[in-house]
Amino acid sequence: MSQAAVISHAAYAEHAEALGFWRKYVFSTDHKTIGKQYLGISLFMAIAGGFTAYAIRWQLAWPAAGIPGLGAITPHAYNSLVTMHGSIMVFWVAMPMLLGAFGNFCIPLMLGADDMAFPRLNMLSVWIFFTSALVLLASFVAPGGAAASGWTAYTPLSDTWTSAVWGQTMWLFAVALEFASFLIGGINFLTTAFTRRCAGMTLWRMPLLVWDEIAASVLFLLSVGPLVAGAVMLLMDRLLGTGFYDPSKGGDPLLWEHLFWFFGHPEVYVVALPGFGIMLEIMPVFARKPIFGYRTIIYSTIVAVGLSLIVWAHHMFVSGMDPRLATPFSVTTILISVPFAIIVFAMIATLWGGSLIFDTPMLFVIGGLASFIVGGVTGIFLGSAASDIYLHGTYFVVAHFHYTLFPVTFFGGYAGIYYWYPKMFGRMMDERLGKLHFWLTFVFFQATFIPLFLAGIGGTPRRVFMPSAYPSFASLQPLQVMATVATIGLIASQIPLVVNFFSSMFRGALAGRNPWRANTLEWTVDSPPPHGNFPDPPVARRWPYDYSVPGAASDWLPQVAETNPPAGIKVQRAS
Amino acid sequence: MVLAVMALIGAEVMFFGGLISAFYILRAGSFSWPPIGQPRLPIAVTGINTLILFGSAVTMRLGVRAAKRKRRVAVTRWLLATLILGSIFLAIQGSEWIRLIQYRLTVKSSLYGALFYTIVGAHAVHVAGAIGALLFVTCSASRGRYSDSDHDGLTACSLFWQFVVLLWGVIYAMVYLG
Numbered sequence A: 001m002s003q004a005a006v007i008s009h010a011a012y013a014e015h016a017e018a019l020g021f022w023r024k025y026v027f028s029t030d031h032k033t034i035g036k037q038y039l040g041i042s043l044f045m046a047i048a049g050g051f052t053a054y055a056i057r058w059q060l061a062w063p064a065a066g067i068p069g070l071g072a073i074t075p076h077a078y079n080s081l082v083t084m085h086g087s088i089m090v091f092w093v094a095m096p097m098l099l100g101a102f103g104n105f106c107i108p109l110m111l112g113a114d115d116m117a118f119p120r121l122n123m124l125s126v127w128i129f130f131t132s133a134l135v136l137l138a139s140f141v142a143p144g145g146a147a148a149s150g151w152t153a154y155t156p157l158s159d160t161w162t163s164a165v166w167g168q169t170m171w172l173f174a175v176a177l178e179f180a181s182f183l184i185g186g187i188n189f190l191t192t193a194f195t196r197r198c199a200g201m202t203l204w205r206m207p208l209l210v211w212d213e214i215a216a217s218v219l220f221l222l223s224v225g226p227l228v229a230g231a232v233m234l235l236m237d238r239l240l241g242t243g244f245y246d247p248s249k250g251g252d253p254l255l256w257e258h259l260f261w262f263f264g265h266p267e268v269y270v271v272a273l274p275g276f277g278i279m280l281e282i283m284p285v286f287a288r289k290p291i292f293g294y295r296t297i298i299y300s301t302i303v304a305v306g307l308s309l310i311v312w313a314h315h316m317f318v319s320g321m322d323p324r325l326a327t328p329f330s331v332t333t334i335l336i337s338v339p340f341a342i343i344v345f346a347m348i349a350t351l352w353g354g355s356l357i358f359d360t361p362m363l364f365v366i367g368g369l370a371s372f373i374v375g376g377v378t379g380i381f382l383g384s385a386a387s388d389i390y391l392h393g394t395y396f397v398v399a400h401f402h403y404t405l406f407p408v409t410f411f412g413g414y415a416g417i418y419y420w421y422p423k424m425f426g427r428m429m430d431e432r433l434g435k436l437h438f439w440l441t442f443v444f445f446q447a448t449f450i451p452l453f454l455a456g457i458g459g460t461p462r463r464v465f466m467p468s469a470y471p472s473f474a475s476l477q478p479l480q481v482m483a484t485v486a487t488i489g490l491i492a493s494q495i496p497l498v499v500n501f502f503s504s505m506f507r508g509a510l511a512g513r514n515p516w517r518a519n520t521l522e523w524t525v526d527s528p529p530p531h532g533n534f535p536d537p538p539v540a541r542r543w544p545y546d547y548s549v550p551g552a553a554s555d556w557l558p559q560v561a562e563t564n565p566p567a568g569i570k571v572q573r574a575s
Numbered sequence B: 001m002v003l004a005v006m007a008l009i010g011a012e013v014m015f016f017g018g019l020i021s022a023f024y025i026l027r028a029g030s031f032s033w034p035p036i037g038q039p040r041l042p043i044a045v046t047g048i049n050t051l052i053l054f055g056s057a058v059t060m061r062l063g064v065r066a067a068k069r070k071r072r073v074a075v076t077r078w079l080l081a082t083l084i085l086g087s088i089f090l091a092i093q094g095s096e097w098i099r100l101i102q103y104r105l106t107v108k109s110s111l112y113g114a115l116f117y118t119i120v121g122a123h124a125v126h127v128a129g130a131i132g133a134l135l136f137v138t139c140s141a142s143r144g145r146y147s148d149s150d151h152d153g154l155t156a157c158s159l160f161w162q163f164v165v166l167l168w169g170v171i172y173a174m175v176y177l178g
């Protein structure tokens, strides 16, 4: 089979020039095009997600005013907005950006492969994903409105009681399609990493982004099954009238929460790990220093993947589950912060003493890391059942998970966009607009969520449509207004990115092969790389992080470089 | 290909793990099992059916071995035998479902029925999928595809088949006998 694949691929490459517009840009099997398609869809969905954020925040700050562009909304519509915001941002922005876009674009290039192991399955995955996005967007105009039971779709809210009869079912179908897409994609990533590495590319020479994409894919494959089982049962409840989650028929609503969070917690890492991977990949390039603790980072990642499968019930401390379960789940939750702390320390140690170059990708990496640390530290209060019982229903939780997911998704994703844009499109993005984009995003992000931490500590309950319903929290209302003003600023801050993204495609300076003087294999080929990626199969001769090697002629040694530094100097810490 | 199927099987194990844990959680919370007025599951007939499916795992294995020994006709013959055994299994399952429905066991009659049809139905879908894959592989085999050194597709198909058979053993033990 592999031989046949090589022959057919060679034939394919010859005909690459002759491919028409549709085969080249729309129904393409080229992993680079598919990566860009994922990126495009995720950025488009981010607009939808951003709009829901704006509507939610406006309602919370000025509930009497009516939302400009949407008008006054009902409590049900508010619940729909919250549900769709969470669903869109996690499943249709974070995953396609961090896994779909950068996984597809980078993995084959970084491994020296001509494409994914299964290019046609890869095309199938992006089209299933596109369909899922359409189904989800269509549910906004479904009779009864979009799903309104939260991105967690808790039963019984999502069961037959909801008035979003169509919306909830469409939500389930959209999520099912999205899972199918990333299941196919994950299997493809895994198979590619184990069968398509070029000569010399041992596992211990793989760039950390590849490791993280693989770890995220494995974690997704292991965690999604129980949720799919739960979703099948929920769909049967809704369509066939079974009672899996209906206590009046002997069912158990908590069953859904267990199945959901068994997936839901790992899902955070499915998103976070590739975000870390991007940061880890960019850091050494702009610090001109080898990564600190390459193997330690990989081992920590594997430990985190394993532990993440046994922490889920920390989301259920106040759900009415058996309180005896709280202690073991508190312990595993606190434990899981250890591997992440190790990774964060490795990142800081990589930066320490480096000759830092503050180009836009690096700014997003550092800003993202700093913000993520806040998210990580505030998570400790929620992981411990004792303090969680007070904080769980408040805005503290909202601020906390935005401080974890926003940095990895947007700071990480933007860092990746600024860094790989030259490879994707052959031109550089504008640095001044990029820096403006970073500083505005960074400042408005903090200004949005710091007030929400304070509101949460003050006890303001989340998931409330009309804040004035609780007069006792009226004194905290200015915090909500601050957060809303900052959110509008945060959304407006994305304008420089949009301008930069499109104008650089035509007016940006030509990038050349290796504008960042980076070591990984993708920088050894043309920008953008041709179909088939490498004219001759590359050979990896070292790990990817040889920066500022003593005695070397330049401060970087690409993975393909043959020259060895003078004897007696230990270079390759790994391999 | 083999690695991809192994990854798929990993995800499938977790999927059925979710269904089976739901089975035990809901069963633990119920008053009597099976609920009053609901039929017991046909242990004996299904037991024989289980043996038929296990037999198909053996014929599958023999088919792979024949491919490794480059015996083209034998490969096709063993794969056909596997196909027939798998189809018999599905047919008997189907007729048992019809009988159970006549005894008023449906998805709506009780949680017991809902769980039974969900778990066994999900498995049946997998058997049907495996039969589809096997049909494709058998056609390729009859054209001599796997009698040279390349039996990647056959190995992958056989792996999935063995998984579906083994999974049935677990489901039979936990849902019918448990």
Ligand SMILES: [Cu+2]
Residues within 6 Å of the ligand: A264, A265, A311, A312, A314, A315
């Ligand atoms: Cu969690």
